[in-house]
Amino acid sequence: MAYPFEQSPTLAEFRKKLETDFKCEFTTEKRIIDDGAATLEIPHIKRVVDGETLTYVFRITDDQERIALSVVASICRRLRIHPGAFGLTLDWAPPESASGRG
Numbered sequence: 001m002a003y004p005f006e007q008s009p010t011l012a013e014f015r016k017k018l019e020t021d022f023k024c025e026f027t028t029e030k031r032i033i034d035d036g037a038a039t040l041e042i043p044h045i046k047r048v049v050d051g052e053t054l055t056y057v058f059r060i061t062d063d064q065e066r067i068a069l070s071v072v073a074s075i076c077r078r079l080r081i082h083p084g085a086f087g088l089t090l091d092w093a094p095p096e097s098a099s100g101r102g
Contacts, residue, residue, distance in 0.1 A: 007066075008066040008067055008068060008069050008072070009066065009067055009072065009086065010063060010064050010065065010066055010067070011060050011061075011062065011063050011064070011065050011067060012063040012064065014067050014072070014086075015063075017085070017086070018045065018047075018079075018081075021085065022047060022079070022081055022085075023047065023048070024045050024046065024047045024079065025045070025046045025047070026043070026044075026045055026046075026058075027043070027044060027045075027046055028041050028042065028043045028044070029041070029042045029044065030042075042057060043057070043058060043059045044056055044057045044058055045058050045075065045079065047079045047080070047081075049079075049080050054078060054079050054080060055078075056074075056075050056078045056079055058075070069086075069088060072086050072088065073088055076088070
């Protein structure tokens with residue numbers, strides 16, 4: 001983590017940086033379920049890298065809500081964004097597996 005502590009970004013700050021610096025898109029996909037009786041909305045962040053579309057399901061709607069740094073790290077990992085862009089260092093990132101086996 002950046003020294004001494006990096007403050008979690010608000011959704012507005014996080015979204016602006018993702019859209020501006022990394023060409024991400026915040027979007028909602030609609031799926032019809034129950035044989036057309038209902039619609040399910042799936043909000044997510046989308047980024048295209050080398051022709052591959054990467055997505056991260058993400059549902060925070062309050063622009064002033066702060067996003068936990070562990071969530072920021074997870075989104076960075078999934079969307080192939082260096083965590084340093086948000087003040088995180090590689091040694092801070094949680095391990096891929098939390099199984100406790102070593």
